[in-house]
Amino acid sequence: MRTNLLGSALIGAVMAAATAVSAQSVNLRLSVETPPGHVRNLAAERWAETIGELSGGDIAVEIFPAGQLYNSADAIRALASGALDLSIQASPTLSRLEPNLSVITLPMFFGASAEDVRGILDGDLGDELWAMLESRGIMVPSGGHFEFAPNNTAYTVEPADSYAALEGRTLATPPSPVVVAIMNAMNINGVATPRTEIVLQLTQGQIEGMGSVTDLTISGGRLWEAGIAHAFNDNAGWGVYIPLMSARVMNGLTDEQRQIIDDAWSQTVGWARDYAAEELAHARATNEENGITYADPSDEAVSEMRERMLAVQDDIVDASGMNADFVARVAEALQGA
Template sequence: MKSLLACLALMIAGIATALFIGFHDHTGNKEIVYDDDQEGLQDQIVFKFSHVVAENTPKGLAANKFADLVNEKSGGKIKIEVFPNGSLYSDIEEIEALQNGDVQFIAPSTSKLGMLSPEWGVLDLPYAFTDYDAAKKGLNGSIGTQLFDSLKKNQLKGLAYWTNGFKQITTNQGPVKTPDDLKGQDLRIMQSDVIEDQFKLLGAIPHQESFNSTFQLLENNVVDGEENTISNIYSKKFYNVQDYLTISSHGYLGYAVMTDEHFWKAQTPETKRILTEAMKETTEWNETYAEQMNKEQLEEIKKNSAIHIYELSDKEKKEWMKRLDPVYRQYEPIFGRKLIKELLELRKDS
């Protein structure tokens, strides 16, 4: 009888343990993964870096360089596992994944951050930056600081700004030389109301769609065209499904490299030092290499594609700016006069 009672007691204890484990709350901060393939258990910490572009783009290459530098500086004790092409999370999902602790680093386009703080939309204004030097000066100065400060209320930490380049226009509906040439054209754009409003102002029909759906939309003629940097047009082969490319440089495409504030505070001073140094070196490299890469890949498109290319003159760009200036006045109450004024001052200096 005693043995029977003992067996029953063990069974009840086992069931209770299973129930506790099964219903335990897993919604808190995720435990950092350790790579068991190292010589000793928990010798290497693994952090995840998710992004949505190809590896042979300014952001893709910068993410890989950051990973290499962290590995080198930590003596292999910290591993940055990079997931390109939206293989882990889409550009719509990655911010939530960061906040949930499912990934430790992301570098969304600055356009995506308008959903967190409307001020970020200031970087989507037409001709916000007119060259790489202006972008570097603005983002490394007061404008960039104000935008990163706006992330704090969401418990997010801005680490650096990476650049992709300036956006151009591709389409199948004839060459785009003047703003009026876009009238009635369906264009894929990023998730940004500022970008949507500027194309509506020109008479186009913008569609906010994810980056990784763009090729299919173009190939199936769901849209007539899109706007993107040369590096993205080249890496995703948009030139194979588009007939015309206009070098308009009408918008800037950059990325905000971010992490979660809780994650960052949990790291040791040594880990923070390694990550900070690696990020600084990567950013300096990106600022130089992105411009060079866009130039080289434009030459490759010219050599290996039948797409017709037209480059706006400085005089033509001024006409585009004039037509698009009402967007600045429209958004001044949202972004604030101070930010708008700082952008326009940079335009004068460039």
């Protein structure tokens, strides 16, 4: 009888130890659609390394670059469902899930500065925005976004040195209804297109360029190799990269594990912002070195387009399902900056 009790105790101890190891050992998958070496991938790698260090190797993150696992739209759906653990996505793309993430793309941000954008997203309005995303099943770790870069209306195969010259052209845009609506209001045929399809569509002539993206989009993807040869540099709104965690996956982890993942991003975001800012500062030069010609519209031309687009901003907000009250409070904060 005593032997049986000792045997049962031993088995129980072994099972408890196995359960403890199981609870501590976690394998997570992180998907991004950008190629290795892109700032988003470098930030993902640094986040994953820091998670491993803080957890003593008990949490391992495997990174799948270049859309190997999911394209951007599918990655967002997978995060919300719990099929994917982690990702870093661009705000326009995420706006398909949470429309209010397009707020910094709206016409009121035409010509805005990086400091203006940080003033919104690093404060209470940013916290409110991340909470909206969390209500849809995706969490943003402490520290929030990085690499905000000014969007330019167009990067094209053929020259375009004015807003009028862009009218009627077919440009691929991030898969955001708000971005497409803005392009269409500018008399440009905006077509929401996954990043993984851009090169093929450019080389096959299905699109004439890209709209509402950044210098880093072009330099990071070496898109001059796919035919991009001209840029219209007008700072037409902004986009950011946002680190993401599946709420369903995080809720299945221990408090300690969740804290490690959160802390790891807090230790990564400063580096990501600094690195991306430095890279952005050189992106135009890199593009020009590879044959891209820039057209710089006058301040008056940009201001005129901003005023024209502000006249339809409320309609875009309404049609896209954005929260008009939230947008109004962002506008008020932006005006007071």
